[in-house]
Amino acid sequence: MNNISQLARSRKFDVICVGTALIDHLSFADLSTVAELGLSAGTMNLIDDATATLARATLGAAELVSGGTVANTAAGIASFTGRPAFVGAVARDEFGARYAHDLRSAGVHPMLTEIADGDGQAATGACYVMVTPDQERTMATHLGVSGQLRVEHLDEDLLGECAVCYFDGYLFDFPGAEGIVQSLVASAKAHGTALALGLADPFVVDRHREALVALLPEVSLLFSNHDEILSLGECDDIYKAAERFRHPDLTVVVTRSELGAVVVWEEGMVQIDAIAVDNVVDVTGAGDLFAAGMLYGCVREADYRIGAELGALAASEVISHLGARPKRSLLELARDAGILT
Numbered sequence: 001m002n003n004i005s006q007l008a009r010s011r012k013f014d015v016i017c018v019g020t021a022l023i024d025h026l027s028f029a030d031l032s033t034v035a036e037l038g039l040s041a042g043t044m045n046l047i048d049d050a051t052a053t054l055a056r057a058t059l060g061a062a063e064l065v066s067g068g069t070v071a072n073t074a075a076g077i078a079s080f081t082g083r084p085a086f087v088g089a090v091a092r093d094e095f096g097a098r099y100a101h102d103l104r105s106a107g108v109h110p111m112l113t114e115i116a117d118g119d120g121q122a123a124t125g126a127c128y129v130m131v132t133p134d135q136e137r138t139m140a141t142h143l144g145v146s147g148q149l150r151v152e153h154l155d156e157d158l159l160g161e162c163a164v165c166y167f168d169g170y171l172f173d174f175p176g177a178e179g180i181v182q183s184l185v186a187s188a189k190a191h192g193t194a195l196a197l198g199l200a201d202p203f204v205v206d207r208h209r210e211a212l213v214a215l216l217p218e219v220s221l222l223f224s225n226h227d228e229i230l231s232l233g234e235c236d237d238i239y240k241a242a243e244r245f246r247h248p249d250l251t252v253v254v255t256r257s258e259l260g261a262v263v264v265w266e267e268g269m270v271q272i273d274a275i276a277v278d279n280v281v282d283v284t285g286a287g288d289l290f291a292a293g294m295l296y297g298c299v300r301e302a303d304y305r306i307g308a309e310l311g312a313l314a315a316s317e318v319i320s321h322l323g324a325r326p327k328r329s330l331l332e333l334a335r336d337a338g339i340l341t
Contacts, residue, residue: 076292285324
């Protein structure tokens with residue numbers, strides 16, 4: 001980890017995040033509405049054009065914000081005053097322009113590929129986020145052109161500009177995922193850049209378990225929640241699951257909602273408590289923002305405990321309001337909490 005922190009001093013960016021560029025359509029909904037749309041509650045569901053049209057009609061007015069899991073992480077890193085960039089694909093439409101603007105406004109450097117669809121039908125990706133009365137969120141994702149990111153859109157020397165490259169399991173749903181991942185691994189090796197991987201969702205693990213497990217020897221930081229790590233390890237104990245994939249350079253981070261988080265690496269383990277929130281509004285983005293704090297802590301502070309504490313702080317901020325990006329300065333919150341000076 002000290003190597004990551006030292007490397008960041010000579011690189012333009014702390015973290016380059018590669019993932020899905022989506023406009024989130026945020027709304028509150030009953031579980032009956034989720035069922036009516038044919039969605040699995042509390043998870044991410046990939047949907048087609050017809051279901052997207054039905055979702056818009058059923059949910060009605062929604063709050064529109066730029067989203068995407070690893071882009072949310074990038075925004076969190078920027079809120080700590082880190083130096084993140086985001087790589088993704090948008091359409092040449094109103095939402096694509098808005099997405100680039102929102103990244104810049106959040107302090108994230110946009111590395112966006114604009115894709116013009118031949119028949120004019122494809123658009124910037126959308127995610128219909130339904131917050132149910134249990135404060136859980138169900139996501140219905142229509143990838144649009146965001147899933148058209150291809151290896152040819154990536155510079156082979158891309159990762160020479162950062163200390164860490166972060167992407168998550170949703171990338172494996174892209175048709176060109178294999179080429180993208182191979183390119184990122186090769187670029188990381190060429191430039192000594194660390195790779196960080198988020199498991200994203202238990203259903204993602206189910207869909208892509210073999211590919212995810214095969215990638216782990218190349219990964220330095222693995223982010224998961226309780227259900228995701230158990231699914232990946234195909235066992236009923238998070239420590240056994242972490243042990244199954246252990247290698248000298250791998251650190252496994254497991255978030256456990258109100259039970260806090262566990263960080264396991266070759267030489268030790270850290271457990272930290274969750275930060276109590278008086279009014280939990282929307283848990284969307286909790287894992288994304290935990291990853292932001294952890295990545296910032298590793299890159300800038302070279303300390304797993306500080307990273308986990310920053311992650312818990314960032315997660316507590318984002319679940320206190322609707323939307324998956326921070327509305328208060330995470331650096332100021334960290335200073336107020338005495339985590340950072």
